[in-house]
Amino acid sequence: MIDVTILVNGVPRRVPADLSLAAALWRLGIHRFRTDRDGAPRAPVCGMGTCFECRVEVDGRTGVRSCLLPVREGLRVELPA
Amino acid sequence: MSAPVLARRLDLVVVGAGPAGLAAADAAAGVGRQVLVLDQAPRPGGQIWRHRPGDVLPVEARTLLDRVRPPRVAVACGASVVDAPGPGQLIVDFGGRLAAVETGAVVLATGATERLLPFPGWTLPGVVGVGGMQALLKAGLPVAGSRIVIAGSGPLPWPVAAALHHEGAVVEEILEQADALAVARFALSLIGRPATLARALRYRAATLGIPYRTGGWVVRAEGTDRVTHAVLRVGGRERRIACDWLATAAGLVPRTELAQLLGCTVHEERIVVDQRQATTVRGVWAAGECTGVAGDRAARVEGTIAGLAAMGVERIPGALFRRRDRERRFGELLAQRFAPRRELRERVTAETILCRCEDVRAGAIDPAWSARQAKLWTRVGMGACQGAVCGLACRTLYGWDTAVPRPPLGQPPLGSWARALGEATPPSATPPSPAPPIP
Numbered sequence: 443m444i445d446v447t448i449l450v451n452g453v454p455r456r457v458p459a460d461l462s463l464a465a466a467l468w469r470l471g472i473h474r475f476r477t478d479r480d481g482a483p484r485a486p487v488c489g490m491g492t493c494f495e496c497r498v499e500v501d502g503r504t505g506v507r508s509c510l511l512p513v514r515e516g517l518r519v520e521l522p523a
Numbered sequence: 524m525s526a527p528v529l530a531r532r533l534d535l536v537v538v539g540a541g542p543a544g545l546a547a548a549d550a551a552a553g554v555g556r557q558v559l560v561l562d563q564a565p566r567p568g569g570q571i572w573r574h575r576p577g578d579v580l581p582v583e584a585r586t587l588l589d590r591v592r593p594p595r596v597a598v599a600c601g602a603s604v605v606d607a608p609g610p611g612q613l614i615v616d617f618g619g620r621l622a623a624v625e626t627g628a629v630v631l632a633t634g635a636t637e638r639l640l641p642f643p644g645w646t647l648p649g650v651v652g653v654g655g656m657q658a659l660l661k662a663g664l665p666v667a668g669s670r671i672v673i674a675g676s677g678p679l680p681w682p683v684a685a686a687l688h689h690e691g692a693v694v695e696e697i698l699e700q701a702d703a704l705a706v707a708r709f710a711l712s713l714i715g716r717p718a719t720l721a722r723a724l725r726y727r728a729a730t731l732g733i734p735y736r737t738g739g740w741v742v743r744a745e746g747t748d749r750v751t752h753a754v755l756r757v758g759g760r761e762r763r764i765a766c767d768w769l770a771t772a773a774g775l776v777p778r779t780e781l782a783q784l785l786g787c788t789v790h791e792e793r794i795v796v797d798q799r800q801a802t803t804v805r806g807v808w809a810a811g812e813c814t815g816v817a818g819d820r821a822a823r824v825e826g827t828i829a830g831l832a833a834m835g836v837e838r839i840p841g842a843l844f845r846r847r848d849r850e851r852r853f854g855e856l857l858a859q860r861f862a863p864r865r866e867l868r869e870r871v872t873a874e875t876i877l878c879r880c881e882d883v884r885a886g887a888i889d890p891a892w893s894a895r896q897a898k899l900w901t902r903v904g905m906g907a908c909q910g911a912v913c914g915l916a917c918r919t920l921y922g923w924d925t926a927v928p929r930p931p932l933g934q935p936p937l938g939s940w941a942r943a944l945g946e947a948t949p950p951s952a953t954p955p956s957p958a959p960p961i962p
Contacts, residue, residue, distance in 0.1 A: 462565070464664075466663070469664065483648050487912075488639070489657070490654065493639070493908055505933075507933075
């Protein structure tokens, strides 16, 4: 399978093409897609764009549902520390 | 993704590219009309036919997907409707670029989502829906060696368990919240539906060895950074089981946000439609799971009827209506046998988060409030998902009406939403006329 490089908080990571960004991030061991007000991690739930728990910042746009977005070369995603 | 090249004026916009939407688009294209199909996912097919390049799909899916593609039908994936400012007008977010789309008719085929009900620990990473687990798997999530507990309801857990097992996951068990008697009665009714029965047996054969228990549900999930254990209640006893994923939901529920935004009447969670799949709003039809969960066969025949009716075809073959009614009865049976049990509503504690977007805990809510009061005082349902998840939870827990969502749906950049609204023809101008009837 062909890989693409995405930038996770500026760090280049190789992931297989054809994955959704949500699946790619989980595959990289990332389980904190966003942080709630109590500092707890949140991650994908519905996988189909309804619940918005997987929303992340992509290429400067906030609130992007990572479960609906296929990875592509050079995609920049910002995640909470 | 950029906006597709569109005909100057569309006859039909279909929202949702699952079985219902594809069938509607196919029917309308079959009578020579200009059709655009929109779907949020990267590829058409809906949840049931979600696929990645190279995946093998059932023949009925391949046939429809082959027919519903350019140049016969315009298809825009990664596209969501964010607003509907006037009759026949939609503001569509084409992967970050918003544009106004004008059409003579709309078919809503928005499908279903999962009935996600809150319980302690349900916000932990690794706690997902049953369909959510399947969607993530199909999106490329590696699961080999992962321990997975499935606690769901109805037919969906079976194909999900089979797919996970096939990919090398360890499915620890499948819990069905309905009682053994309800499941047995459902199984008996499959005798009259040989194709469904064959499907069920195929899935059962693929999951032999996985314990299946009826009358069981999740009490809570435990973990700190992600789920590590699920506490289950089966046959009056609690059990704690280690897992990497907990896939749980209480069945499916029609997805009606866009219908509500358009002003369509929604009753008992379903978009209300007449014999010809017309909603209560002129120019808007609906088909498939968004009008009541009844499976992909119902969705396809309803889509065909809706596509023809929306294009003004007067004479729709009676056989289509008869098949639709038969599939609908199956949907009623599903709803009856797999109705969510009372105990699922009794799991929340004061600490349980109810509204995941706004971090509102159950203890902050007075069940005596109205939905409006709760919104004003706690922001429940006012987050990114606009109550798609907690609205359902509050309806189930407190009997509140689901609030009508406000535009824009999703989270489009507000500036581009305003610009797209400006591009839309003002409502005072001539609305798009419906296509002339076809005898």
